[in-house]
Amino acid sequence: MEPVQGNTKQNALFRKYTGKDEGCDGARIGPNGCAKLLADLGLDVTDRRVLVLCALAKAETQCEFSYEELVGAFKEYKINYLGDLKK
Numbered sequence: 001m002e003p004v005q006g007n008t009k010q011n012a013l014f015r016k017y018t019g020k021d022e023g024c025d026g027a028r029i030g031p032n033g034c035a036k037l038l039a040d041l042g043l044d045v046t047d048r049r050v051l052v053l054c055a056l057a058k059a060e061t062q063c064e065f066s067y068e069e070l071v072g073a074f075k076e077y078k079i080n081y082l083g084d085l086k087k
Contacts, residue, residue, distance in 0.1 A: 006071035009080040014071050031063040
């Protein structure tokens with residue numbers, strides 16, 4: 001499997017939610033970053049659309065997204081901006 005490489009916009013969108021303050025190394029979005037992402041999307045954590053997002057990203061760990069998972073989904077679904085995720 002080839003490593004995922006996002007474009008500049010996808011990488012910036014991912015970096016916006018990575019949190020070194022919560023023990024993430026910049027390669028993962030942790031629980032605080034996930035909460036911020038959902039808030040920016042206007043989604044409550046109990047909204048079933050959150051499950052759809054996790055499924056599309058093929059997320060393996062609850063309340064976390066790896067770079068490969070989220071940016072891979074961004075590439076597959078041509079997402080470059082937060083507004084693209086809201087569609």
